[in-house]
Amino acid sequence: MAMGGKADLGLVGLGVMGRSLAANLADHGYRVAGLDLDPGRRAAFAADAASAVPCAGPAELVAALAGPRAVLLMVPAGAPVDAVIADLAPHLAPGDLLVDGGNSHFADTGRRAAAAADRGLLYVGLGVSGGEEGARRGPSLMAGGTEAAVARVAPMLSAIAARAEGEPCFARVGPGGAGHFVKTIHNGIEYADMQLIAEAYFVLRHLGGFSHARLAETFALWNQGELGSYLLEITADILRKTDPETGAPMLDVILDAAGQKGTGHWAATTALELGMPAPTIAEAVHARCLSALKAERVRASRGLAAARPPVPPPAETPDQLAKAVHDALLCGRIATYAQGFAVMRAAAEAFGWDMDLAAVARVWRAGCIIRAKLIDRILDALRGDPTLPNLMLDPGIGLLVARAEPGWRRALVLAAEAGLPVPCTASALSYWDGYRSEKLWANVIQAQRDYFGAHGYRRLDRPDAVVHTDWTRP
Template sequence: MSLSPESNNLCDIGFIGLGVMGKNLALNLADNGYKIAAFDLEHQKIEEAIAQDKTESGTGGRIIGCSSYTELLAKLSVPHLIILSIPAGHIIDDVCHKLIDAGIKADDIIVDMGNSLWTDTVRREKEYEGQFFFFSTAVSGGEVGARFGPSLMPSGDRYAWARIEPVWHAIAAKVDPDTGRAIERFEPGNPVKIGDPCATYIGPGGAGHYVKMVHNGIEYADMQLICEAYHVMREGLAMSPQEIGEVFSQWNEGVLESYLIEISAEVLKQEDSESGQPLVDIILDKAGQKGTGLWTAVSSLEIGSPAPTIAQAVYARSLSTLKDDRVTASKLLQGPKLNHALKQDKQSVIQCLHDALYCAKICAYAQGFQLMQMASDEHGWSLDFANIAKIWRAGCIIRAAFLQSITDAYSRNENLHNLLLDPFFIEQINIHQANWRQAIANATLLGIPCGAFSSAIAYYDSYRCETLPANLLQAQRDFFGAHTFERVDQPSGKKFHVEWASKDRPIVTA
């Protein structure tokens, strides 16, 4: 099967779902030479996609509208490749069943490009086996990434991947292979053709959506850390949003260079058109979420891979929604009465926040990558972490210069257990951790919440601690539940129990 443009009237790719992401992915495909047969239950969305195609290309005809699933199949070259950009959940199965009824064949491929839960993807691949190839590709990059180059995390059948790979490499974001920097161009009809594509085969079915889930968990943590740094400057230093935006712009020129720092600076500099006030001051402090951060935190608990900074970022969003409670509590619960008094000067406080953000960011990524490693071991996925870091260098929401260092770390040692054990990151935290600790102390003394910063340093200190108080905890468990314990002077795995309730003295039994 060739997916290059054909001279006949048949289309190369079927596309179902023309919402914000879907329409932009379809236009991206069209820019790269593929003719699209498009369908959406809302006919207006089809018309909007066709109109935008005509405006951008000057001629149109790259996206062909369809009024039914049967018509969509009829307009496609065979074997069919059909992309779904629709909400996660039962609607995906509904569409798959309708395509089966319309006549889809065993050699056809249906690709889920939504934010599906990875276990649903595993189930679907098995359920539809023999009827068609169910393949998944997680997408990161938002609206702009979808239009001009996203980061793609495909997983599923290897044969299906061999057919899809050239398409995904064409539409994905690109990076300079020497510098690891994004090669970006935001011109309709003029896609980037050079550089390494930010799309690599992740593994068997479900692996791609799992990796994207963890990506989003890291994204939650990264965003919350930035917000906590902003909060300290806003409340602790009485800085204006514009001033903080300028600080973020400066940070974006160094080790913290990233998409999230860049857009945070832009947000803080934006004025509200109606009031003339900083827009961020007009926005209600209640954060939404779509579930992927929660899924990451739950998975970390299920697998037993600690990801406290990711979980804390989820909790922070949940706390933000308790607006009425917080308003009441603010009038009743007292905090420190320091009146913004800090022992350090303003620039020192800002530098401490910079270093805290850098160190905590390292820990958040370390938690995410270790979670993926433990999931990979449990499910037999054999994830390639150097390649995962590579495809996150451009196109995705957490894209950052920092990811090149992670790529290098796993390239040096593919069996690296934790990023904190890599020589580069060991050195970075050794250099910056004093300021990290001072930043948390400053925030705590001022009564400014810094849960993500604090959870990250607790993770770091726990990970580097040779002896944790879990010995006491295990003794407690044995006391009330006879859960047994191991001894430091006996072989690993040998269990012991104490008859703690003995009137004379404890009796140790093997």
């Protein structure tokens, strides 16, 4: 704690997340000096805690801090982060620390950390998950930076983090941009899990004829078992909500066009750049893009849908359908987490990061948006075998999928026969089938590439040599 009336931490950006974190810090005895260009936000910040120190400019903020100083940035990713750093830098001294708590791209964080080091400053890229409530009551915190830099703020971050079995959901996950990379993958998993839950709702609602009340009851029941998660819990709450204006279920008055801020896109494109398959995460991004084409979909529904033959109702009872959809959601979630952790392992190898994937799983147990019962199984798997290349290779997780696989397949067949799009459910199953297939279709692709581009291929009997065939000769 700071002495002599000085603040322990400077905070730039007093929006919802910034003020929530400041209040959390105040609850744990830390004094925060806050800066925002909006005087209304500064006034609201000052009213939140008697210890708050509102500041009107960078010089005033830095002067209010005990040395060596630490400043947390909670501003939008991109150019605003660089602008704030440029404003603060002339007032900082070697040994001072900057912490970027926004959703910055990990490559930008690596660049900024290197530039800060050239000035003698420490830098931490901090992934923060949990939304407004998490920031206020206990978020999941993923820190990237040198051990010395993270250690400087570790007591403070450990104090405000969520708790799981008494442990703070805070960890250093690697150097440089590793913290923001882990947060990016977290958000990619979040995209896919949200889409999978939405697809489960879609099938039960439109194929099974489930009412919103029955869906809420079903999801709440699932939430007590293997599918237990924050996202499923809030979806059950959403299903219970009615529109105060019309009395209709809230979901019936919400436009079916999803928004996004880019982190899911980053997760998918980075996986592609690393050559690591993450098809369900990518499909979740594509699904949001497809949903945004509302006007085109309306036009297509009035034309292309006219040729669709009527589909008879499924032979399954509603309870049997619900069981199949439950199993599809469970397996889809497992495949999604497997993809996300595989991408993180590939990034650690590609970028030379000392990333502890078990620590990542540990901090995702509480506070974050993707917290789920499944993470306990993932943590056990990674503690048992830290070198595990894919979570689906863990015997316990693999057995869980094997048991639920028949229902997964049946749910997908029923959706396809009824013309109901379930892109993430289908993508996850193809990933599972492809990953466990000793032989795939790539021999045809290699032959095609060699035919039109002379790219060469490897033979089964000579795998160390690249050969070429003149495909046009007899």
